[in-house]
Amino acid sequence: MKKVIRILLITLFFTSCGEDGSIGLIEYGNLTGKVVKKEGFVPLENVKITLSPTNNTVFTDAEGIYSFEEIEAQEYAVQATKEGYLDEFEGATVSVNGTVNVVLEMEISTALNKAPAKPxxxxxxxxxxxxxxxxxxxxxxxxxxxxxxxxxxxxxxxxxxxxxxxxxxxxxxxxxxxxxxxxxxxxxxxxxxxxxxxxxxxxxxxxxKADPENRYLYVKNEGGNNVIYSSSFSDSDNVVLNTVQLTASNLNSWRPRRSNIPNLVAFLRIDNNEAHIYTMKTNGDDLKKVTSSVPVAGFNLNEMDFSWSADGSKILYPYFDKLYSINIDGSGLQRIYQTLDGSLITECDWSSDGSKIAIKTNNETGYNSSILVISLSGSVLDVVITGVKGALGGLNFSASGNKLLFSRDVSDFQATSYRQLDTRMFIYNFTDKTFFDASINEKQSGTNDLDPRFSPNEAYLIFVNTSNDGISEKNVTKTNLSGSIKRVNLFTNATMPDWE
Incomplete structure (x- = not known):
C-alpha cells in the first residue's frame, strides 16, 4: 500500500510541470510612479491609482509618489483618478524581479471645455x-x-x-x-x-433724448440746500412719473421758472454770498450765469421771485427798491423801475403780451405790502392792493393778462419770522376790479396756500399747502377753478412750484 501512495505523489508532481519541463510558480516585480499636473508638472496628492486587471489600489503621497510592491509580473493598465481632473490611463509591463516607473500627467476636468461664443x-x-x-x-x-x-x-x-x-x-x-x-x-x-x-x-x-418733457418744476430741501427737480404727474392714477434731479445736492438752488420758447429753466443760486440768476436746459445741462454786477437782493431771498419776458429773451428781477431787466446772455442790464418811497421790491411777473409788469413791494420786514401794475416805462397802471398788514406774494398773470393771481395772509399777522397764519389765494380781475378767493373751498383751517401759479390752460392752480406752524411738511398741490372743487397733492416735501 505504501508503494502505491509513493507512486501517486510522484505522478502528481510531474503532472504539474509544464510542457517545457519548468515548474508553474508565480513570479513578481514592482511598479512605482508619480502623478503630476500636465501643466507645470506640480505633484498631485491623494490621487487614486488602480491597476487592472487586479484592481489593486493605492493613493499618492504629498510628492505625488505611489508604488505597488511584489505584484505579479505581467501587463497592467494603470488608472489615475482624482476629483476635478480627467482620468489618466497608461499601460505598463512588470518584469520578473524588475521595477517599472510610470509617470501620469493629469489634466483638470475642464481642460477640454470650450469658451462661450462672443455675446x-x-x-x-x-x-x-x-x-x-x-x-x-x-x-x-x-x-x-x-x-x-x-x-x-x-x-x-x-x-x-x-x-x-x-x-x-x-x-x-x-x-x-x-x-x-x-x-x-x-x-x-x-x-x-x-x-x-x-x-x-x-x-x-x-x-x-435731451428733454425730459416734464411739465412740473419744484424744489426740495436736502441737507440744508434747496435742490430743483422736474416731474410729470399721471392724473388718471395720481402717480408721480419721471422725476429728474436738475441741480446738485451740494449747491443751494431755488425758485425755478421755465420759459418754453428758449426751453430753458432760470433759477436762483448763491454765488460768493450773493443770489444770482442762472439758466440751464430742461435736463440740467448747459448751466449759465446771467446776472453779475447787480444780483437779486431784497427783504428775504426765499421770498424773492423773478420773471421771464414773453419771448424768452430777457429776465426781470428785483434789487432792493429797483427792478431790472437783463438779456439771458447777461448783456443789456436795464433799470425798469424804482419805488418812490424806498419800499423793497420782492416779486414781479411779466404779462404774456409784454405790456405790463406786476410787482409786490413791502418794507424791510416783509409787511406793509402793495401790489402794483406798471408799464415798461415805469408808469403805474393799476394799484391792485395796498397797505396790507400781513404777508403778500405769489404774483402770476393769467395767459390773457386780464387776471392776476396772488396770495395774502388774511389774518394780518406779523412776526419777525415772517410766519403766516391764514394765507389764501386770490384772483384779481382787471376788468371789473373784483377779487375771487380761490382758497374758499377745500382749504383746511390752520393751513396756508403759498406760491400759487396758474396752470397753462388756466383751469387749475398749483401751489404749496402747509400747516401754519411753519415747520410741518409742505406739499405741492393742485386744485381746479370750476365745477366740483377737488385738491390733489402732487409732490410731497416740495415747494416753489412752476407749471408750464
Missing part, C-alpha cells in the same frame, strides 16, 4: 438716439458645452469718466434706469462660463 448685442440698436431715460439692454450668448453663463455689463458715458459695471447677471437683459437726459452711453457685455477666459462683445452706443 451679440441685440437692443438698443447701435447709435440709437432720443431714447427714454430707462433703457432695456438685450443680448444673446451661447456656450458649446452648455455651461451656466454669467454676464457683466460695462457702461461708460460722454459726460464724465465713470465706468459702471453690473455684475453676476444670469439673464440676457438688463434695464438701465435713471439715465441722464441728453447723454450718450457706451456699453458692452462680458460673458464667462467660470472655466475659460471671459469673452467680450463689441461696443455699442445709444443717446438719451
Amino acid at each position: 451679440e448685442l441685440i437692443a438698443p440698436e447701435d447709435g440709437a438716439v432720443d431714447l427714454l431715460n430707462e433703457v432695456e439692454l438685450i443680448w444673446e450668448a451661447s456656450d458649446p458645452d452648455e455651461d451656466v453663463l454669467t454676464y457683466t455689463i460695462e457702461i461708460r458715458n460722454d459726460f464724465n469718466n465713470d465706468v459702471t459695471k453690473i455684475t453676476d447677471l444670469v439673464d440676457k437683459s438688463y434695464t438701465l434706469s435713471d439715465c441722464k437726459y441728453g447723454a450718450k452711453y457706451f456699453w458692452s457685455v462680458e460673458v464667462t462660463d467660470n472655466i475659460n477666459a471671459e469673452v467680450i462683445s463689441s461696443l455699442r452706443s445709444f443717446t438719451i
Whole structure:
C-alpha cells in the first residue's frame, strides 16, 4: 500500500510541470510612479491609482509618489483618478524581479471645455438716439458645452469718466434706469462660463433724448440746500412719473421758472454770498450765469421771485427798491423801475403780451405790502392792493393778462419770522376790479396756500399747502377753478412750484 501512495505523489508532481519541463510558480516585480499636473508638472496628492486587471489600489503621497510592491509580473493598465481632473490611463509591463516607473500627467476636468461664443448685442440698436431715460439692454450668448453663463455689463458715458459695471447677471437683459437726459452711453457685455477666459462683445452706443418733457418744476430741501427737480404727474392714477434731479445736492438752488420758447429753466443760486440768476436746459445741462454786477437782493431771498419776458429773451428781477431787466446772455442790464418811497421790491411777473409788469413791494420786514401794475416805462397802471398788514406774494398773470393771481395772509399777522397764519389765494380781475378767493373751498383751517401759479390752460392752480406752524411738511398741490372743487397733492416735501 505504501508503494502505491509513493507512486501517486510522484505522478502528481510531474503532472504539474509544464510542457517545457519548468515548474508553474508565480513570479513578481514592482511598479512605482508619480502623478503630476500636465501643466507645470506640480505633484498631485491623494490621487487614486488602480491597476487592472487586479484592481489593486493605492493613493499618492504629498510628492505625488505611489508604488505597488511584489505584484505579479505581467501587463497592467494603470488608472489615475482624482476629483476635478480627467482620468489618466497608461499601460505598463512588470518584469520578473524588475521595477517599472510610470509617470501620469493629469489634466483638470475642464481642460477640454470650450469658451462661450462672443455675446451679440441685440437692443438698443447701435447709435440709437432720443431714447427714454430707462433703457432695456438685450443680448444673446451661447456656450458649446452648455455651461451656466454669467454676464457683466460695462457702461461708460460722454459726460464724465465713470465706468459702471453690473455684475453676476444670469439673464440676457438688463434695464438701465435713471439715465441722464441728453447723454450718450457706451456699453458692452462680458460673458464667462467660470472655466475659460471671459469673452467680450463689441461696443455699442445709444443717446438719451435731451428733454425730459416734464411739465412740473419744484424744489426740495436736502441737507440744508434747496435742490430743483422736474416731474410729470399721471392724473388718471395720481402717480408721480419721471422725476429728474436738475441741480446738485451740494449747491443751494431755488425758485425755478421755465420759459418754453428758449426751453430753458432760470433759477436762483448763491454765488460768493450773493443770489444770482442762472439758466440751464430742461435736463440740467448747459448751466449759465446771467446776472453779475447787480444780483437779486431784497427783504428775504426765499421770498424773492423773478420773471421771464414773453419771448424768452430777457429776465426781470428785483434789487432792493429797483427792478431790472437783463438779456439771458447777461448783456443789456436795464433799470425798469424804482419805488418812490424806498419800499423793497420782492416779486414781479411779466404779462404774456409784454405790456405790463406786476410787482409786490413791502418794507424791510416783509409787511406793509402793495401790489402794483406798471408799464415798461415805469408808469403805474393799476394799484391792485395796498397797505396790507400781513404777508403778500405769489404774483402770476393769467395767459390773457386780464387776471392776476396772488396770495395774502388774511389774518394780518406779523412776526419777525415772517410766519403766516391764514394765507389764501386770490384772483384779481382787471376788468371789473373784483377779487375771487380761490382758497374758499377745500382749504383746511390752520393751513396756508403759498406760491400759487396758474396752470397753462388756466383751469387749475398749483401751489404749496402747509400747516401754519411753519415747520410741518409742505406739499405741492393742485386744485381746479370750476365745477366740483377737488385738491390733489402732487409732490410731497416740495415747494416753489412752476407749471408750464
